[in-house]
Amino acid sequence: MGKFDDNERIILNVGGTRHETYKSTLKTLPGTRLALLASDSDIDSVLDQLQQVPGFIEYNARTKQYFFDRHPGVFAYVLNYYRTGKLHCPADVCGPLFEEELSFWGIDETDVEPCCWMTYRQHRDAEEALDVFELNVDNGDEDDDVGGGLGIEDVHVDGNAGRWRKWQPVIWNLFEDPYSSRAARVRAHAKLHMHNSPVFITKAFK
Template identity: 40%
Template sequence: MEGAKEKIILNVGGIRHETYCSTLHTFPGTKLCRLTEPHAHSMYEYDSSTKEFFFDRSAELFGYVLNYYRTKHLHCPADTCRSVLEEELAFWEISDAQLAPCCWLKLNNKERQPEEFNMWDENELADDQCLIVQMERRDFSWRARWQPKIWAIFEKPYSSVGAKCLAVVSLLFIIGIVIIFCEETKAQFDFFAGNFTIVSHSEVTHVVHELYYHQAPYLLHLELFCVLWFTFEFSMRFCFCPDKKKFLKNPLNVVDFLSLFPVYIELFTAKQIQKMPTLGLWLGSVRVVYLLKLLKISKLIETPLILRVLPYTLKSILREICILLMVLAFETLFFGSLFFYGELLGIHPSFTGDLHFTDILICFWWALITLTTVGYGDIIPLTTFGQVTAALAAIFGMLTIIIPIPIFLVKFKGYYAIAISKQKLKMSRKQ
C-alpha cells in the first residue's frame, strides 16, 4: 500500500469501492487515510482472500464520502436526514462543516424549522403536564383532589358534559354583553347627536355640542349581571389554575381581568361621571375589551391548522418585521421632511388657497399614508417637486411592503408542511 498508484478495495454495506491510496491521502488524519498504513489490516476488518476492507455502513452515503476525497467537495443526497448524515460523517472522522454551501443551506432549511416547531408541541402539552403533576401529588387535601377537575371544567370544554354546558353558558353571557355594549354606544350616539345649540355672533353660526354622559339604567343592570358571572368565572379559574404566573401571562386572561372594572367603577362614581362626562367616555372605551372576549369561541371549535401555524410563522420572522418597521419609519421621516420643505419652497407667491401642510408632523402623516398606498387625499402636493416626491414615496412604499412577502410565504409554507406531517403522524398512531 505504499505506492501512490496502488489500489485499495473497500466493501461498504455490501458494495465494493475501488480507489487509489493517493486518493485517500487527500485528508490526512481521517479513518480512510489510516487504511493506507501497513498495519491497517490488523486494526480494521480485513479479508485477506479478497483483499478488501469491510464496513457495515451506509453504502449510499459512503459514495458521497469517497467522492469528497476525489473532488474535495462534500455533497449529500437531497433526501438525507441531517442527524443521519452527521452520524455517518463522524464515523469517517469528517467534519460536517466541510459540507458544500448548496447542501448546507438545503439541510438548514429542512432541519431548522422542525427544531423551532417542536416548541408548538411543548406549548400544547404544557397545561396537560401541569394537570398530571397535580394528580400525582401526594397531598390528599380537598383542593388537591378537586383542582384538576374544576380546572378542566372551566378550561377544557370537551373534557365532560358539565364543561360543555358551562362553556355554552359562558358563550351566551359573552354574546349578551357584546349586545349590551352595542346598545349602550347606540343610545349615547343618538343622545350626543341631538344635543347641540346654535349661537349667532355677527352673522356667524357656531354649533356647540354639549357633552353630557347618559347611561340607561336597565342596560347598566344587565351589564352588571353579566360582569358578576365573569367575576365568578375568572375567580374560579384563577383559584384552581395549575400555574398562576402562566395564567396571568395569557392575553385572554388579561382581557377577562380588565373587563371586570368599567361597570364597577361606573357604579361607584355615578355622580362624578355626571360632572365629568369625559370619565364616562373613557369607561366606555375600556368596554371595547368585551369584544375581545369573543376570541374565546376558539375553545369551542377546533382551530384551523392554518391559524395555529400563523403565530409561529410571525414569531419566526419577528426580526424581519422589526427591520421593515425601521425602514418604514425612516422613509416616513425622509419623505415627510422632503415634502414639507419642497412644497413651501416651490409654492407660488400669488397662491391664495389653503395650505394643508403647515406642520411637518402633518407631512409625516401624509408620508405614512402614501408609503402604505392608502392615500386618503386629505393632503395633496401642489407643486411639481411635491408631486415627484409623492410619486417616489408611493414607489418606495410598494417596494417596502412587497419585498418581505416572499420571506413570509416561504416561512409559512415550511411551517405548514411540518404541521401537516405532524398531524398525519398523530392520526396514524391513533389508528
C-alpha cells in the same frame, strides 16, 4: 505484511458495494477514518486499529478488500469528497442519516458544500421549530395562539390527538410548501436570500 505505496489501489466493500481507489486519494483528508488505510503504517498495524472501529467487519487478505457494514449510497458521496474536495449531500437521504455517516467516517459536517447546506440542515430546522411549539404548549399557550403567531390561522385538529399528529402537517407545509402560510412564505424568502448571501455562507462555515 508490508506497506502500501501511494499508487497502490485500495478496495473497499461498503454495505455490499465495491469501491476502488488509490492510497494517494485517501491521503487527501488527513485524520479521517479512510486516511488510516493510507497511513505509512504496515497493514497489520492498520488492521489492529480498525478492529477497534464499530462497523468495520473484516479484511480479506486474498482479495485485499476491506469490508465496512455502512450505508453504501452515502459512502459514494464520502469517497467522492476525497476525489474532488467537495462534499455534497444526497437528495434522497435524510439529514440525520447523512450526519451519522459523516461522523463514522470522521468528516466534519461543516465541510458540506453551500449548495447542499440548507438541504442538510433542514431536519435541524424542523426540530428547532418543534421545540418552539413544545415550549409554547408546555407553557400553557393555546394551539390557536401558537399557530397565529406563525401566521397559520387555519389549524383545526382533534383535541385528543397527540402534539406531533396535530402539528405534523403544519411542519411539513412550513418546509415544503412556501404558499401554505405566512410563516412558510417568510421562511422561503429568508432561505433564498440567506442561501445567496456571501455573509451567510461565510458564517455557516466558521
